[in-house]
């Protein structure tokens with residue numbers, strides 16, 4: 001299977017490497033600085049699930065040099081999505097379907113509007129990865145999961161093929177017919193988790209010790225559930241309870257990638273997560289006062 005990964009960062013680099021190990025022909029579409037870093041330092045993954053070095057890495061900076069791909073995995077930050085649309089256009093025009101792994105929700109609408117509904121497969125991931133100063137991928141969580149599936153019937157063939165590949169790879173895959181619900185589920189969870197960890201600058205262990213702050217987390221989950229319902233998605237009567245429960249099963253020092261970005265002084269995806277929720281809520285006339293407060297607390301640090 002021919003796969004292009006746009007964004008050879010923490011997420012794209014990790015899953016791209018796993019798919020290449022499993023036999024896929026993977027091309028990483030990268031910008032010049034990252035290309036140079038990989039050429040100089042090599043492509044290494046240091047992972048609790050097993051280290052790997054890619055001895056041959058196919059790197060491209062221009063999608064017009066890629067003849068065709070079955071699937072393009074998009075793993076850039078939400079605020080870089082606009083910057084990859086022209087490259088994506090070239091790949092989609094040569095027959096590729098898009099599998100986004102970004103956190104958030106609005107990118108689906110953006111990609112579907114630009115490339116048509118049939119081009120965009122549903123997907124998300126659960127993993128904790130980061131890049132070190134050499135550009136090596138450091139994977140520290142037990143999770144290395146992709147959840148994906150067709151959003152349109154005509155995507156079944158490429159999804160079946162991707163599933164066969166992912167099942168062979170050193171990662172977990174959940175292939176589901178109900179991917180829209182799973183996307184909302186992750187979006188609702190991550191908006192609460194990233195919002196509360198980043199706004200408080202606390203890891204989950206400290207948050208769950210303080211009932212008042214844990215209530216903030218639960219109320220964010222409740223609001224996100226309300227938002228999902230306004231879009232016709234029922235996350236289930238136990239969603240907020242389960243979200244709180246999850247906080248007690250995570251390691252004490254676990255935190256969101258947004259909070260980690262905050263600590264590193266990197267830009268924050270607040271517009272893709274909390275900001276996006278507020279825009280989606282406005283369209284449906286839903287009020288999200290807790291999400292709005294988190295948004296207002298995090299927004300000043302968006303560009304750091």
Ligand SMILES: NC(=O)C1=CN([C@@H]2O[C@H](COP(=O)(O)OP(=O)(O)OC[C@H]3O[C@@H](n4cnc5c(N)ncnc54)[C@H](OP(=O)(O)O)[C@@H]3O)[C@@H](O)[C@H]2O)C=CC1
Nearest residue numbers: 007008009010011030031075076080083102103127128129
């Ligand atoms: N890291 C994690 O643990 C998790 C992250 N996520 C989500 O995954 C998404 C990606 O995050 P993550 O991998 O951490 O981010 P990273 O910053 O590590 O990687 C993003 C990569 O995208 C590249 N990029 C940006 N613009 C372009 C472009 N125009 N062309 C080619 N490459 C480009 C960047 O390259 P450059 O070096 O050139 O800037 C960077 O390498 C986010 O939405 C995040 O929320 C989800 C679950 C967990």
Ligand SMILES: CC(C)(CO)C(=O)C(=O)O
Nearest residue numbers: 125126127128256257258
């Ligand atoms: C919660 C987690 C680590 C799960 O993948 C995540 O998506 C994030 O922090 O961005």
